[in-house]
Amino acid sequence: MDKINNILLKLSKRYASKWLVLLFDLCLVAITFFFAYLIRFNFELSFDFLKFIKQIPFVLLAAAISFIAVSSHKGVVRFTGVKDVINIIVGINLLATVLIITTHLSREYKYDSLFDIPGSIIYIHLLLNIFFLIGAKFFIRSVYHSIISEHALNKKRDKVILIYGAGNSGNITYDAITNDPKSNIEIFGFIDDNIKKTGKKINQLDVYHPSKITVDFIKKHKIDEIIISIQHIAPERLLDITKDFLSKSIKVKITPPVQQWIDGDLTVSQIKEVNIEDLLGREPISIENPVLIDEYDNKIILITGAAGSIGSEIARKLTRFNYKKIILLDNAESPLYNLQQEFIQKNIKKFEIILADVRNTIRLNQVFELYRPNIVFHAAAYKHVPLMEQSPFEAVSVNISGTINISNLSIKYGCHKFVMVSTDKAVNPTNVMGATKRIAELYISCLNKKGNTKFIITRFGNVLGSNGSVIPLFKKQIEKGGPLTVTHKDITRYFMTIPEACSLVLEAAAMGSGGEIFVFDMGKSVKIFDLAVNMITLSGLKYPEDIDIQITGLRPGEKIYEELLANGENTRPTYHEKIMIAKARKIDTKTILEKIIELHNYNPNCQALETVSKIKEIVPEYKSNNSKFEILDSKS
Numbered sequence: 001m002d003k004i005n006n007i008l009l010k011l012s013k014r015y016a017s018k019w020l021v022l023l024f025d026l027c028l029v030a031i032t033f034f035f036a037y038l039i040r041f042n043f044e045l046s047f048d049f050l051k052f053i054k055q056i057p058f059v060l061l062a063a064a065i066s067f068i069a070v071s072s073h074k075g076v077v078r079f080t081g082v083k084d085v086i087n088i089i090v091g092i093n094l095l096a097t098v099l100i101i102t103t104h105l106s107r108e109y110k111y112d113s114l115f116d117i118p119g120s121i122i123y124i125h126l127l128l129n130i131f132f133l134i135g136a137k138f139f140i141r142s143v144y145h146s147i148i149s150e151h152a153l154n155k156k157r158d159k160v161i162l163i164y165g166a167g168n169s170g171n172i173t174y175d176a177i178t179n180d181p182k183s184n185i186e187i188f189g190f191i192d193d194n195i196k197k198t199g200k201k202i203n204q205l206d207v208y209h210p211s212k213i214t215v216d217f218i219k220k221h222k223i224d225e226i227i228i229s230i231q232h233i234a235p236e237r238l239l240d241i242t243k244d245f246l247s248k249s250i251k252v253k254i255t256p257p258v259q260q261w262i263d264g265d266l267t268v269s270q271i272k273e274v275n276i277e278d279l280l281g282r283e284p285i286s287i288e289n290p291v292l293i294d295e296y297d298n299k300i301i302l303i304t305g306a307a308g309s310i311g312s313e314i315a316r317k318l319t320r321f322n323y324k325k326i327i328l329l330d331n332a333e334s335p336l337y338n339l340q341q342e343f344i345q346k347n348i349k350k351f352e353i354i355l356a357d358v359r360n361t362i363r364l365n366q367v368f369e370l371y372r373p374n375i376v377f378h379a380a381a382y383k384h385v386p387l388m389e390q391s392p393f394e395a396v397s398v399n400i401s402g403t404i405n406i407s408n409l410s411i412k413y414g415c416h417k418f419v420m421v422s423t424d425k426a427v428n429p430t431n432v433m434g435a436t437k438r439i440a441e442l443y444i445s446c447l448n449k450k451g452n453t454k455f456i457i458t459r460f461g462n463v464l465g466s467n468g469s470v471i472p473l474f475k476k477q478i479e480k481g482g483p484l485t486v487t488h489k490d491i492t493r494y495f496m497t498i499p500e501a502c503s504l505v506l507e508a509a510a511m512g513s514g515g516e517i518f519v520f521d522m523g524k525s526v527k528i529f530d531l532a533v534n535m536i537t538l539s540g541l542k543y544p545e546d547i548d549i550q551i552t553g554l555r556p557g558e559k560i561y562e563e564l565l566a567n568g569e570n571t572r573p574t575y576h577e578k579i580m581i582a583k584a585r586k587i588d589t590k591t592i593l594e595k596i597i598e599l600h601n602y603n604p605n606c607q608a609l610e611t612v613s614k615i616k617e618i619v620p621e622y623k624s625n626n627s628k629f630e631i632l633d634s635k636s
Contacts, residue, residue, distance in 0.1 A: 022064065022073035025133060029063045029095070030056055032128035036121045055117060059099070066094040088133050096126040158184035159224035164241060166192035166207045173229040173255050173271070174203060188221055210241075215248050225251045227271055239534060242274050246540050274538060295510040296321040299416075302373035303328055304358055304406055305380030307335035309463060310421055313502040314377050315339070319348050327371050329354040330380070358402030361409075368409045375509070376410050378403060379421040381437065388433040389556040389627055392611045393602075399436035400443070401600050407444050411451035419509040420444055422459040422517075424494060430625035431557025435615050442618070443596050445515065446589045454514030458505045459582070461494030461522045470528060474535045482547035484532045487554050491529070492561055494522035508579055517582040519571060525561070556627040592618065 033056065041047045067073050072087040099122045106115040161177075163170045170190055177185050189206040191213060192198060198209040217223075226245050228238065242252045254274045301318055305311040306328035312335075318326055328351060330336045340353045352371070356363045358380045381399050382388055388395040403420065410418045422441055425434030444455040462470070470493075477484045496504075501520070508518035529549065536543045543549060554560070571580035595618045602614065612629045616622050624630045 018073045022067060024136075025067055025073060026060050026063055028132050028136060029129060030060060032132050033059050033121075033125055035128055036125040039124050040118065040121050055115075058102075058115065059095075059117075062098040062102075063091075063095050066098060067091045069094060084137065085134055088137070089130060092126060092129045092133065095129070096122055099125075160186045160188050160222055161225040161227055162188055162191050162208070162213065162223055163227050163229050164191040164210075165229040166190040166194070166197045166202055167230070169231045169255060170229045171202065173227060174205075176271075188223060191226070210244070213245075213248075218248055218250055223250060225253060227253045227255065228274070229255045238274065239537070243537050246537060247542075249540075292506060292510050293321060296323050296375070296506075298322065298324045299374040300325045300371055301327065301375045301377065302367070302371065303377045303379060304330070304402075305378070305421075306330045307332045307339050308379060309498055310502060310505075311377070311379035312339050313498045314379065314505060315343075315351075317499075317502050317506055319343075319346075319351075323350065325371065326351040327354055327367065327373060328352065329356050329358075329367065331355065331357040358406055359397055361405050364405055364409055368413045372413055373410075373415055375417045375419070376406060376415055377419050377421065377505070377509070378406050380406075381421070381440075383423070383433060385425070385431045385433050385557050386555045388436070389431060389629075392432045392436075392608050392615070395432045395436045396599060396602070396611060396615070399433070400439050400596065403440040404443060404596070404600050407447055407453075407455065410453045411447065414451070415453050417454045417456060417509060417512065418444065419456045419458060419505065419512070421505060422457050424459060424461040424522075425559075426459065429619060429622045430559050431627065432612060432615065432629070433557070435619050435622040438619050438622070439596055439599070439615065441517065442587065442592055445517075445584065445587070446593050446596075448515040454512060456509060456512035456514065457517040458508045458520070459517055460496060460501055460504070460520040463496060463498050463501050470531070471535075474532055478535065478539050478541070478547060483550040484536070484547065485550050485552050486529050486532055487552050487558060488560055489529050489551055490527070490560055491554075491558075492525040492527050494525050496520070496522055504579060507576055511574060511576070511579070517584055518574075519580045519582045521578040521580070554626045557625060559625060 034052070037047050037052055038044075070087050070091040072084070072091045099117055100119070102115045103117050103119070103122070105111065163173050165173075170192075174187060174190075177187060187205060189208055190197075190202055191208050191210055193210050195209070197207050200207050213223075213226075226241075228241060238254070245252045252274050253271050256270050256272070296318060301323055303311050303315055303318075303326065306315055307330035311328075311330065315326055315328055328336065328339060333355060336353060336355060343351055354367055356367060358364065380402055382395050407418055409415075420440065423434065423437050425431065426438035426441055427434075429435040429438055441457050441459075444457065447453070448455045474484050504518075504520045508516075508520075512518065532549050533543050536547050536549075539547075541547050570583050572583060573580055595614070599611075599614050599618065602611065609629070609632065612624075613632055616632055623633050
């Protein structure tokens with residue numbers, strides 16, 4: 001018996017050819033056609049049997065065309081689901097339609113009686129096909145699961161899990177795990193806080209109320225993991241559930257939102273541990289816009305700061321389009337090399353690596369003259385607030401002069417679009433970094449009427465997981481046993497993930513017609529202190545027992561709260577709900593340009609106070625905070 005089971009198990013791991021599936025379906029169609037005649041003639045062979053035999057090839061041809069048209073034969077029978085059932089029903093109805101039409105034409109034009117099939121037989125055949133074709137698929141699926149289940153009983157389990165959520169998403173998670181032949185996971189049951197569901201069974205598994213899942217229950221049944229499978233779960237509820245189970249020393253994972261499922265189907269590999277991105281407080285931003293295909297089709301695209309977090313992700317997303325060439329420019333040698341190797345390993349073609357500095361106009365001119373980019377994404381910048389407070393001229397040379405160099409060359413070489421990646425720190429800046437980014441925004445806003453280049457600004461807040469951001473810092477501090485350092489207990493920031501930010505940049509670039517400042521909906525601002533506590537919790541530790549949080553005081557130039565709009569700015573909507581256009585206040589273009597060029601040509605040997613003083617002349621709303629440059633504000 002074991003030998004037979006092993007043979008069946010080996011056979012169950014093979015996938016039947018789609019043509020074999022089609023042949024099987026056609027055999028059933030032939031059988032049901034015979035039964036349709038039998039039922040119509042009261043189970044007596046009193047019908048014209050010779051005519052029936054002649055009609056079978058025609059019916060099978062019509063069935064083959066119908067099933068191929070809807071691709072019902074391409075489904076994996078052992079994993080038959082709702083979509084497959086719908087496909088089969090559509091195919092069967094298409095077959096019936098073909099038979100009805102040919103019967104009508106045969107009678108209308110008195111064509112060969114071969115195509116004249118009684119309507120009653122067609123409708124009986126339709127119903128029998130639905131019953132037998134779908135029933136056969138589910139029977140095979142049932143047999144497959146029986147073989148797998150029997151094998152699973154003798155197979156060592158990697159882990160025992162509970163699925164939190166007894167709704168549609170929980171059932172899909174159950175199917176994904178049980179349908180995966182490589183999975184050694186045993187599903188013990190479901191958890192749901194809906195009283196109407198608790199105490200019942202789903203797939204012969206019990207549904208428990210969360211209050212029943214105690215430490216003793218977990219130990220008794222050797223539960224290793226909880227998988228949260230609830231679509232549109234509120235971050236606060238997700239955090240509460242996660243905290244509860246982590247406190248009971250059990251791992252917690254989560255299924256991703258449905259829009260992230262591969263081809264609309266959930267796989268076991270997509271089930272991941274709960275991370276800080278899941279607690280952002282809003283739905284993940286997803287963009288599927290066919291306009292982008294035309295926007296980047298056959299284009300030469302230059303990305304400055306291409307080795308950085310934002311630049312590299314923009315490059316990755318652009319590789320999905322039919323571009324002509326991507327130019328990846330950065331002066332960070334090692335990160336640029338890493339990006340090059342990543343693209344080579346992914347077999348990405350049509351890209352060039354350029355090691356260059358945005359401050360070097362001669363080198364940049366060579367790049368523009370050689371490649372003649374159609375679109376420029378300018379992501380090169382110095383972004384660390386405390387470092388730029390110490391070195392204001394370096395902030396000027398990269399954030400301002402670098403932008404001037406790239407934008408001027410974009411006009412010179414007829415670039416179609418120039419997209420600047422800016423920051424919320426440019427809004428009512430309190431530090432050198434934000435002020436220099438605001439000046440860069442002002443400069444390209446002044447250029448918008450010059451030449452044929454369309455200048456576009458995208459402005460967003462902090463990016464989770466970017467180089468030097470708070471998340472990697474907290475992770476390192478947790479690994480070292482703490483404490484986590486937060487500058488102020490009330491400090492808040494807007495956050496989005498790197499893929500979200502870059503998707504919105506690409507979308508804004510496509511919709512921009514020049515002169516816009518695109519502002520992204522970042523959701524609710526997040527308290528950094530709460531973020532630190534949540535990260536400690538997600539690490540399976542407790543605050544403050546295991547890891548403490550140390551308040552270090554605001555750093556030079558740091559705000560407690562950040563904004564996405566400057567004073568005098570408001571927004572108007574775009575066709576994308578997450579992207580708005582800031583209505584910037586009017587500026588004296590001529591005067592602003594003169595002052596920016598003067599700063600651009602400024603002597604680097606001059607003192608930091610003089611440099612910042614000139615910055616403040618251009619950006620009067622720039623008021624230093626917790627910085628040595630506050631003295632300049634008191635003089636004004």
